[in-house]
Amino acid sequence: MKAVVKPVSEVPATIYDVAERANVSPATVSRVLRGTQPVAPATEERVRKAVAALRFRPSRLGVALAERKHAANGIVFPDLSGPFYTEVVLGYEEMAAQRGRSVLILSTRDRADAAQAVLSLADRVDGMVLFGRTVSDDVVQEVAATGVPVVLLGRPEVPGTDVINTENERSACQLTRHLLDHGHRRVVYLGDPTASADAAGRWAGVSKALKEARRRRFIATCGADESAGRATAKELLRSRTRPDALVCFNDEVALGAMLAAEELGLRPGADVAITGWDDVMAARFARPALTTVRQPMRELGAQAAAALDERITGARAGLIHRVLPTEVLIRDSCGGHRT
Amino acid sequence: MKAVVKPVSEVPATIYDVAERANVSPATVSRVLRGTQPVAPATEERVRKAVAALRFRPSRLGVALAERKHAANGIVFPDLSGPFYTEVVLGYEEMAAQRGRSVLILSTRDRADAAQAVLSLADRVDGMVLFGRTVSDDVVQEVAATGVPVVLLGRPEVPGTDVINTENERSACQLTRHLLDHGHRRVVYLGDPTASADAAGRWAGVSKALKEARRRRFIATCGADESAGRATAKELLRSRTRPDALVCFNDEVALGAMLAAEELGLRPGADVAITGWDDVMAARFARPALTTVRQPMRELGAQAAAALDERITGARAGLIHRVLPTEVLIRDSCGGHRT
DNA sequence: TTGTACGCGTTATCAC
């Protein structure tokens, strides 16, 4: 009778099995595998053969406990819809992987126990990135207090954390000036400055430009998604004092606003200027194409991962506070440049 | 002199510290915390107080080693651009979180060491989801052989794995029939059937409908992104035998094709029908709006997580092979229903 | 109901 192929799920070999087979101590096996101390060539040879024969792979569990490190980073975001968070996560993962660290994700959307989840994530990683709109500063502090390095993205500083943001005020101001220069008179900002630091920064920029031009500063509190934008814009555009320019918190809101305009028989770009933020794919394909602001999303993620690494390895002691530049993209939705 | 607030990053307490303070054994502390065995109310009270006083939180490292479980799932995707992978990941994370498991992500894009990375991910998780277009079947087999449950998404079955797909052929066939019914004669599929099971399935559906109608079956091998779609479509639409319908592998390709048509002075929807797949946001906002096929993305992710859980906990022994339904969304890009 | 003692798989510190 022919020998049956061994069921593949044998018990995985341990470092002891390897040691025994190679006639050395577990310590020596470890030394060979990690290259942490010189080992005699002949011994090394024996060890390597045993490792291969037994298909030995060090248990991450054991390694982690011994090193007291997870070799993993976390990232906490409110959602993943739209390219913004997605691209940041991608940049983050790529950089983390380059440095040999895994990435744990956590979405807080629709989650009552977000704080708990973040705290629990904190003890599975060596460091984590936290976006705005996820958990309160208390929780951030608590995490930082456990000794887990934290990098904040798109939110104001919390003591003991690194912060990386993208530029908001300046671009928003520039965008608004452009609108004013091209003859728009009644500019309204659609967003909620109390909801996030980004929303506040953008409003500050809009506000500044309007002030300079001695225009009234209008703001319509608005959620951050398409349906909120559509509803808010509809109301505004139906009012007697119809705005001729809508500066929206992001592209979703702006695209919703475009829909609202069309539904009211108004032509975006001609009858009402509309601008967004993020340069999502749909912004390019909408007609008219959406004027928006592009952020260096990948770069944001990559820098966050790098900053985390520096703190985890102890390469850096002080805290970072960085602001990445953004770029205004003028397209057709803000009017035909009717100077 | 007033006592200074203790520096927050003290050495975290261990279960032994708690035991000592509560005058019990570490075992009892464990019992209280895990609720695994009854403990006298008075004892429990003492333990809980000690836990609170010391701010004790069990080390995941210790727990994991003792339980020999990671309490974590992995998910491997080729990329995260576009809403497809993103939404699947989100559905996956949500379901995993509900079941108390963390999620590790791994992107294989632009990665020479993808196989290595996947193997290494395999020993940080209790199970993982693998998308098509990530690693070869060999690697999948290798992972499965280590005893880590694997669920495959959007790729053909590999022995020993669960598989969940979304329906391709039927919807593609339906879509193509619609085009034929509405007078389109020269239908070309833009995609690469050798690149993924999804691409192959969609081509099969298109092919079938064309065959039924005794039409010639045209296919133009094409990458899966916007620029590939644009280039391929441009070439096709410039040829003497210009197609009057382009069935594209996904929305990115289709949107690229729309761009190409416009650049050549052709009106998508009127001069040439164009269809996509995935129903990305831009599909709704393009003009004309893009006819496409919607997949239950969240559901796909959620089911994958559930399937994994069943295998990890041993609730299920056999393997699953499931196909989720998709929905054709007829919009303006495939012509004005000029029956 | 509670405690003892060992196992989990490595790494690292000493001796030799």
Place this chain on the structure above:
DNA sequence: GTGATAACGCGTACAA
């Protein structure tokens, strides 16, 4: 250059 051996922090049979 190599081998014992002690952490690492927890879970859990087994015993009491």
